[in-house]
Amino acid sequence: MRIKSILLLVIVLLWGSLAYSDGQKPIFEPPAGLGKVFLYTAKKFGVPILKASIKIGNGVLEQGKPSYHIQACVDSLDYLGFLFRMNNRFTSVMEAETCTPVRYVKEIDQEGLLIEKKNYLQTVTFDSGLKKVVVEKKGGMEKQEIFLPSGTCDPLSLFARYYLKEDLHPGQEIRMSIYDGVKLRQMVFHSKKERVKSKRYGDVDAVCLESTTSFSTFGEKEGIIRIWYTANKEKIPVLMELELPVGNVKFELEEVKES
Numbered sequence: 001m002r003i004k005s006i007l008l009l010v011i012v013l014l015w016g017s018l019a020y021s022d023g024q025k026p027i028f029e030p031p032a033g034l035g036k037v038f039l040y041t042a043k044k045f046g047v048p049i050l051k052a053s054i055k056i057g058n059g060v061l062e063q064g065k066p067s068y069h070i071q072a073c074v075d076s077l078d079y080l081g082f083l084f085r086m087n088n089r090f091t092s093v094m095e096a097e098t099c100t101p102v103r104y105v106k107e108i109d110q111e112g113l114l115i116e117k118k119n120y121l122q123t124v125t126f127d128s129g130l131k132k133v134v135v136e137k138k139g140g141m142e143k144q145e146i147f148l149p150s151g152t153c154d155p156l157s158l159f160a161r162y163y164l165k166e167d168l169h170p171g172q173e174i175r176m177s178i179y180d181g182v183k184l185r186q187m188v189f190h191s192k193k194e195r196v197k198s199k200r201y202g203d204v205d206a207v208c209l210e211s212t213t214s215f216s217t218f219g220e221k222e223g224i225i226r227i228w229y230t231a232n233k234e235k236i237p238v239l240m241e242l243e244l245p246v247g248n249v250k251f252e253l254e255e256v257k258e259s
Contacts, residue, residue: 038237039255042074044247049084051075052251055259056160059096066096070156076110086110092156099161101126104154106181124154124181135181148184152177170207183220187211196228198238199252205231206238221245 035058042050057069069091076086088110093103104124111117121138131152135144153161155178170193178185189211196206206228214220224243230236240251 035259037257037259038253039257040240040251041254042249042251044249048077049080049249050086050251051077057259062093062102067102068094068096068160070094070160072156080112082112084112084114086112086115090156092154092160094153094157094160099157099165100128101153101157104156104181122181124179126154133179146179148179149177152179152184154178155180174209183214185213187213193231194228196239198230200254200256201230201236201238204238207231215244 036056038054040052040054041048042052052074053072055071057071059066059068061067062069071089071091074086074088076084086109088106088108090104090106092101094101103126106120106122106124108118108120108122111119123136123138125134125136127133130147131150132145132147133152135146153176158176158178170191172191174189174191176185176187176189178187189209192208192210194206194208195203196208198204198206209225209227211225212222213225214222223245226241226243227237228239230238236253236256238253242249242251
């Protein structure tokens with residue numbers, strides 16, 4: 001099975017962002033699974049607090065090479081007002097043939113009594129040959145170079161790599177090296193088969209991925225990520241649960257669209 005659920009990891013760790021690119025043109029036949037948009041509602045104590053969307057774009061030409069764009073957005077609901085406002089975006093660009101990350105862009109816009117105020121645009125450019133990234137913030141005068149282990153990806157490009165090319169089975173241990181523009185994370189996901197209740201599909205057999213990780217939004221305190229996707233040929237990511245320092249948040253799949 002391909003790992004569609006890795007995409008949800010992006011929402012968990014980064015809570016949004018936006019990408020840009022010039023002169024993009026469709027140039028090749030995309031693999032099955034591209035051109036999808038997944039729409040989610042996140043609830044805490046059963047009350048809706050966030051809307052999230054994940055778009056897996058069709059193939060485009062990026063700097064002369066076939067590439068994929070993967071986008072994620074997370075927005076707070078209007079009624080939360082001054083307590084909690086979030087309008088975050090991010091996009092990953094990666095080479096289609098090798099699934100090597102090229103660029104990762106985050107646009108973070110959030111504030112409120114319950115979360116730390118942040119407003120910035122950050123671009124992370126990958127150099128796989130030199131095993132490093134160049135990190136820039138809009139308006140900043142300096143560029144920061146960071147050397148990373150071989151095979152390190154941003155969260156969205158890592159998702160796309162597994163979603164398009166890799167297999168997953170219950171009982172596996174999946175190790176990931178992820179850089180999100182803030183911190184290098186070495187994560188280990190364990191997979192198991194479970195039956196879960198999906199708002200969209202009812203009771204379904206699913207594969208659950210579970211990992212412990214720290215959350216930058218909460219001062220790097222540790223929590224747990226659980227992600228479920230249907231255990232059939234569709235492999236739809238139907239549910240995600242976060243055990244956070246401030247309580248649990250559950251993302252439920254509401255709708256799947258063609259992009």
